[in-house]
């Protein structure tokens with residue numbers, strides 16, 4: 001069974017790039033006689049808004065998409081992410097990071113051999129950690145690449161299949177010691193996405209090229225959590241007339257504004273190369 005998903009975050013209105021991504025996944029599921037799942041990635045309560053979630057349903061319905069209900073909303077499943085986090089912690093794969101964003105940036109800039117490109121840290125000495133915990137200082141949980149490499153005997157066996165490209169060696173070091181639980185919301189993107197793709201039985205992850213590096217990190221999490229690895233297809237990003245990719249800030253190109261200007265879904269589908 002072919003199962004794919006479109007997993008937007010309700011932090012803004014959808015634009016043409018999202019329409020392309022959603023249609024690519026939806027049409028792939030249809031062609032394969034498979035299932036298409038819509039997932040709302042709303043763990044970031046500070047940036048997600050109910051009106052953007054409503055807008056996602058309206059935009060996708062307007063485009064002619066249908067999806068299974070009930071829709072999984074990540075904010076309703078924090079227990080699942082906590083369970084995965086607890087498992088990684090018991091396995092000694094995480095450490096608490098009390099640094100602020102600025103301290104992380106400073107640590108990276110002052111690393112020996114030139115600046116670090118991604119953050120690599122280590123646990124604090126126990127007494128220092130206890131002092132900060134007792135003082136109630138907030139912390140994030142980071143994945144320790146060193147601990148992960150020890151557990152797996154290196155990353156040499158980690159690979160994933162990119163459709164059209166074949167087997168790709170995963171390089172989780174591209175992401176560094178990623179945050180798996182943010183200070184503010186208690187979970188973070190890579191963990192939630194990896195857990196959900198497995199729980200929802202996703203066989204094909206179809207998403208934009210901007211998330212290609214994320215796959216290297218998520219492949220590692222699959223190995224550490226004993227989860228299956230889907231096939232991946234990272235499609236090229238749609239660009240506007242200026243050659244730049246669409247972003248949520250380009251208001252004129254939101255699907256809502258295209259709808260309001262009277263564009264028909266058939267026209268947009270055609271412009272995006274469908275039908």
Ligand code: GLU
Pocket residue numbers: 007008009041193207211
């Ligand atoms: N929620 C992510 C985003 O909106 C996409 C996650 C994914 O497709 O893996 O960028």
